[in-house]
Amino acid sequence: MADIESARKAFDRFDLNGDGLISAAEYKSAMAQLGDFHVTETVAEAVIKSKDANGDGLLTFDEFWGALHQD
Template sequence: MNRSSDYERVFSHIDRDGNGMISPSELQRCVGLIWNEEILLEEVEIVVESSRGNNGELGFEDFVSLMESAQEDEKVEDLRKAFRMYEMDGTDCITADSLNRMLNRLGESRSVDECAGMINRFDLNGDGVLNFDEFRAMMV
């Protein structure tokens, strides 16, 4: 099954009244079932409005954009977790030393100089370390 038909199936399931639009209350019910927790209708209305909701509701294209945005947010959070694993010095950047330590933990024996060379390939601003944006660019 392709992504579009997956979205269509989910959209149809959420659109309980079958009017081709997802209302905030329909989205609220769905989110409550998925996460097993209450979410305020006002919070859902804000999400719908920020997603270009037509007349306070989500059409299919708006729904797809919302889902893809949520998936992108999840990917960025996963990258942040990975970044924090390599960034061990509390400097909010990956240094040659911190990269060396993490690679050694993973069984990859590299010298600090080799790690510096690896960093230099993706160090866009030339400061000798990787910040999160450079790390994200490297991982994409």
């Protein structure tokens, strides 16, 4: 389980434009920067959708944090 400071740092790496939200395009780009070039736009959209509590197609930090504590 991640602590909140580590989670914030991870969130900030995915939030490429710094608007406080992670879009599918940002997720895909961040995963490529981390070396995973197999994440397509469709996969990124599915990942975001699976963790997106309010259904707006974007992840807030609270949704990101909540996703870390699922399972």
